[in-house]
Amino acid sequence: MTIFALSTGPGISGIAIIRVSGVETKKVIKLLTNGTIPEPRIATLKKINKINSSELIDEGIILWFPGPESYTGEDMAEIHVHGSKAVIDALHASISKIENCRMAEPGEFTRLAFQNGKINLLKAESIADLISAETEIQRQQAIKIMSGKSADKFNELRGKLLKILSNVEAKIDFPDEDLPDDILKEIKKNSNYVLQNIEKILDDQKVGERIREGFKITILGPTNAGKSSLLNCLSNREAAIVSEIAGTTRDVIETHLNIDGYPVIVSDTAGIRESKSEIEKKGIKLSLNRADEADLKLIVVDAKNLVISDVLKGLLDQNAILVINKLDLLEEDIDPEIKKLNHVLISIKENLNIDQLILKIKKNLKNKFIKNDNILITRERHRQHLKQCLNHLKSFNEKNEVDDFDKAAEDLRLATRNLGMIVGKVDVEEILDSIFNDFCIGK
CATH class of the missing domain: 3.40.50.300 (P-loop containing nucleotide triphosphate hydrolases)
Structure with missing residues (x-):
């Protein structure tokens, strides 16, 4: 299904932008302009007509973004027209007549971007925060999260847990073979590193939420x-x-x-x-x-x-x-x-x-509150996932001390999953990749 919606604010304005995304985007442009598709990412002046009619709606700019190199990862277009209610309504009415085209739901373009791997969940949330920012400090915080600093940190911690998990999984798969001492030391070192980092991140007085x-x-x-x-x-x-x-x-x-x-x-x-x-x-x-x-x-x-x-x-x-x-x-x-x-x-x-x-x-x-710029948590959702990750990690450390690898592995999986859910990434294939890269299984 191809979606479309007004992407600029409602009301009278000099310019209004209607965004279109989906497999029918090319068809939408052709039918509205009675012409060819513009060059990708080049602003092109076009006469925009009603569908199946030569009646002119407006003259405006068409921007064509072929997928996957677009915001949503799909074929996408932006139609820039004059911002009157009559022009916007006429354009919406024309696009809605095209088969498999419908009005977008709130946040659907960004949701498509996330689902198609163009952005992670933290960036999607920061986009919403930036749009709703009313003060300078809110804008600055949203920009910092959008830059990927938080996602990089959480992915780094998750990567260390995946590394530990690959070692533990290998021990479960090959119970007769003891893990080398250096690997056991690395497991303890990495688990303590992640645990201490999460405790430090949580000890932030909830500044991001404030x-x-x-x-x-x-x-x-x-x-x-x-x-x-x-x-x-x-x-x-x-x-x-x-x-x-x-x-x-x-x-x-x-x-x-x-x-x-x-x-x-x-x-x-x-x-x-x-x-x-x-x-x-x-x-x-x-x-x-x-x-x-x-x-x-x-x-x-x-x-x-x-x-x-x-x-x-x-x-x-x-x-x-x-x-x-x-x-x-x-x-x-x-x-x-x-x-x-x-x-x-x-x-x-x-x-x-x-x-x-x-x-x-x-x-x-x-x-x-504003003692440093190292704010990583901006929503209660992030905090709850980190708390759950911390609890599972503590439980893993306790079970790992008594070599209860089967049960310890489950705690580690849950800890890894909770970290992954912050950025919207949960993929068991990464564990398998880590095992095959670090161990000569067929040896």
Whole structure:
């Protein structure tokens, strides 16, 4: 089946690109242009007509990519036309009339690229991440994964496991022959190397997932300190209701923001105070739960009433910034003990020192999470496969110590399979190739 779809964004634009992939691609081009197929990978201006008609749809560029040298690995074409809804609809309607042609499903072109061996699963995921990236740090992470750094590392570790597995399989196939000492030492060395590398990769504070999904920032503090105003200030919009009436915010209000290139999810919470209202108590409980889940806490207090409750003092740890609001109303210097805390003085009303607060937020996240560029895990799927691989590898090492090769081999197969599933590669033939290359079986 040949698929087609609009590959550029919907809506009016200067240019729209319709992508076609499959065995009927040549036929689609011929029928639309009433002419010959363009030279491969050369932009060619063509008149594009309705199927079985001389009625002109538009004049545009045709790019022809014969398989397998194409993005999907199949015959593929891109049709560049003017980006009006009428032109796109007319083109889609014409292509759909051609036998064995249908609209593509979401992600189907990239899925074909993966199935046809043009890209691995990590690169397919990074393409999706790049398309959805909203901040600079998200774009950078997607590009790094696309470059193949993660895939290279996982394939390297998998290659070492395949090497071990070929040795173990040989021992099972030839039980009367002892493995040489140097091979036994190599098995132990490689298994420990892979195990230690996976443990190091997993010990990453889930930075990759945080960058993809957004760092969690929770705004906390007493009532009327300016928490909702701070959310609105950071959002540059009225995301939360602001009122002089204490306890206006009862539920958690979330907004996704780009703070100086960092993706964050900022939560405005109910004011923390003693309350007899059951609804407000539930709101305060939600606030404290969000504080536990947060990557960074912004504890907002009023400069005129600078009393920090015991509950808030308990939240002022290394993952918190004390935000002293209403600086414009401050008549005397703040307490020296408070000055010792990680704090910033601001005035939301007068827009004072907001840039300093943003700088502190960014610095805190960078110091805590972005310590190096060696981020290999960007999805929970990767993490779960690595954890399973680690468990099977530990089990292999335990069984290998007592020379229980049959059971040890199964753990090793499962460990190898889980590593392979990260990049989308699971192929038992590789084990056989390794055996025949490294052992003279027929000797």
